[in-house]
Amino acid sequence: MFIKNAWYVAARPEEVMEKPLGRQICGEKMVFYRGKENKVYAVEDFCPHRGAPLSLGFVEDGNLVCGYHGLVMGCDGKTVAMPGQRVRGFPCNKSYSVVEKFGFIWVWPGDQSLASEDQLPELEWADNPEWxxxxxxxxxxxxxxxxxxxxxxxxxxxxxxxxxxxxxxxxxxxxxxxxxxxxxxxxxxxxxxxxxxxxxxxxxxxxxxxxxxxxxxxxxxxxxxxxxxxxxxxxxxxxxxxxxxxxxxxxxxxxxxxxxxxxxxxxxxxxxxxxxxxxxxxxxxxxxxxxxxxxxxxxxxxxxxxxxxxxxxxxxxxxxxxxxxxxxxxxxxxxxxSQEQVNEIAGKDHIPSVTLG
CATH class of the missing domain: 3.90.380.10 (Naphthalene 1,2-dioxygenase Alpha Subunit; Chain A, domain 1)
Incomplete structure (x- = not known):
């Protein structure tokens, strides 16, 4: 078991350049890549078409392209396009909060709504000319x-x-x-x-x-x-x-x-x-x-x-x-x-029920 709602170092910046990087963190397969404006994003390393690793693909126009059949994945985990196919209704991939700071790429494997840069560790030596x-x-x-x-x-x-x-x-x-x-x-x-x-x-x-x-x-x-x-x-x-x-x-x-x-x-x-x-x-x-x-x-x-x-x-x-x-x-x-597990159960208990029919 792992703490999921926390920042982990996922990679060094030089590991994520022109090509996507596949990496498993806290039991989850992720792919990291640089989209538009050189920003790093991460989504599940899984193509919803045939299950191929998206990390074996490439980046084009800021999107991640599957190297198997050309499915185009957006940074939010939604399929943008696929050759010869309508993509409306394609399932979404999980996406992850990512921050590039202090000379590292950080990822938050848990609930994105809880992720905040304020929760990154304080590193007195980072970006400091005296160190x-x-x-x-x-x-x-x-x-x-x-x-x-x-x-x-x-x-x-x-x-x-x-x-x-x-x-x-x-x-x-x-x-x-x-x-x-x-x-x-x-x-x-x-x-x-x-x-x-x-x-x-x-x-x-x-x-x-x-x-x-x-x-x-x-x-x-x-x-x-x-x-x-x-x-x-x-x-x-x-x-x-x-x-x-x-x-x-x-x-x-x-x-x-x-x-x-x-x-x-x-x-x-x-x-x-x-x-x-x-x-x-x-x-x-x-x-x-x-x-x-x-x-x-x-x-x-x-x-x-x-x-x-x-x-x-x-x-x-x-x-x-x-x-x-x-x-x-x-x-x-x-x-x-244990706290995360309790909070997760409490959150599920508070989901309003819907009566059909």
Whole structure:
């Protein structure tokens, strides 16, 4: 089950250019394309004529043309034309609310009447010249909630990412978790340690010494429906840690937009927003490459974890103190899904009855 009345990152703008893009989100097959004035639209990826995927078609005069028999679909899901046929009475496709903002294409899988741009997340780093951003996209064959678990408990870094961001001091610093409405925060602070290789590279990129003790922080934020943003960084020890002045630290936000595809797969839009040396294009590329390698290490672990869970569906998993962030995030997801189901039933109950005859 998924939260439907929420914004999800559906694609990066460069994925939707001249050709349509087919993508499954929250169990629904959608096709994204650019119509008139370069605006992005989305409708069901299903031709009402013979069921062909509309994503295999093309765009003409701002409309989506089926690549099988030429049916022309409008941005509102209504059939506009078809060669040699009258289209009056053709069934409508479902259409979706779409917004292109912050360098992403967002889609609202649920009730369009509830969709508002005001409900998009606040991203302090987006469209801000004081920040630099670089990222990528993975398709991962596991439940999207397993990725949320992974990002809300960074203890795994010591073992999965031992050559880049992992270090034994992570195990030794107990995390704390708190909940503020639909927002879950898990944080860990480490003092007077040496930076692991990835952060040594970042220190050098900001013209700071990389061979002296540092204070390190990890502050994980879960936001519904399935976004995790992690404040990370290191500062030269004794300069204030997280609160240190910019000249003594390197700080970033690990950006994770986790978009469910099916019950056992998701789209993972990952990146890092950097609040130092924003104009350094070479550094942005180095960080993107390093981060891509780090996240690819998670991929195999998560996919094999999913297979184990499918193989042993009745085995109960342990819930430890380090799991608190993921546990609380799942509680938020479950609560919001339940609320949607209640609201949907209530809406059906209030539909006025009509007596025929």
């Amino acid at each position: 630099a951003y670089g990222g990528g996209l993975f398709h991962i064959n596991c439940d999207y909630r397993l990725m949320i678990d992974n990002l809300m408990d960074l203890t795994h870094e010591t073992y999965v990412h031992s050559a880049s961001i992992g270090q034994k001091e992570i195990d030794e610093a107990a995390p704390t978790t708190r909940v503020d409405g639909d927002h879950v925060i898990t944080e860990r602070h480490m003092e007077n340690i040496y930076a692991p290789p990835f952060w040594q590279m970042a220190l050098r990129g900001n013209n700071l010494a990389d061979d002296v003790p540092v204070d390190r922080w990890q502050i994980c934020h879960f936001f519904a429906p399935s976004n995790v943003h992690i404040e990370v960084g290191v500062a030269h020890a004794g300069k204030g840690g997280y609160q240190a002045d910019p000249e003594h630290k390197v700080s970033s936000i690990v950006v994770d937009f986790i978009t469910p595809e099916t019950e056992t797969s998701h789209w993972y839009f990952w990146g890092m927003a950097r609040h130092f040396q924003p104009d350094n294009v070479e550094l942005t590329g180095q960080i993107r490459e390093g981060q891509g390698k780090i996240f690819s290490e998670d991929l195999d672990m998560l996919e094999q974890q999913q297979q184990n869970l499918l193989r042993y569906p009745d085995r109960k998993l342990l819930m430890l103190n380090i799991d608190a962030g993921g546990v609380q995030a799942r509680k938020v997801i479950d609560r919001l899904i």
